[in-house]
Amino acid sequence: MTTTPENAKTWRDLTDQLTTEQIAELDESERNPHTLFRLPGGVRPQTAEELRDSLLRKARRAAGNNLARILYGDMPEPVGAVTIYGWEGKGICGSSTARDERSKSTG
Numbered sequence: 001m002t003t004t005p006e007n008a009k010t011w012r013d014l015t016d017q018l019t020t021e022q023i024a025e026l027d028e029s030e031r032n033p034h035t036l037f038r039l040p041g042g043v044r045p046q047t048a049e050e051l052r053d054s055l056l057r058k059a060r061r062a063a064g065n066n067l068a069r070i071l072y073g074d075m076p077e078p079v080g081a082v083t084i085y086g087w088e089g090k091g092i093c094g095s096s097t098a099r100d101e102r103s104k105s106t107g
Contacts, residue, residue, distance in 0.1 A: 011059035
């Protein structure tokens with residue numbers, strides 16, 4: 001059975017669907033979780049289970065973004081678009097802070 005983002009058990013199950021940069025970021029997060037992952041409020045580091053879940057969610061999101069970029073990456077920009085978001089930014093998941101945002105002039 002092929003591993004998909006939906007049936008992956010760990011983030012490493014998805015390495016064939018991730019970029020080298022994404023794998024390196026996840027690997028670093030796994031090795032050094034106390035500086036990269038905190039629960040909301042920053043009260044305590046994540047438990048091992050919470051860390052595994054966080055890494056898997058990030059890998060799933062990144063794999064989905066990678067697939068979307070492959071499927072739709074060559075689509076032309078919509079006429080009249082004011083803001084264009086890339087399928088994947090410099091960050092691992094294409095989050096709003098890592099998106100490739102280009103403002104376009106409408107006139």
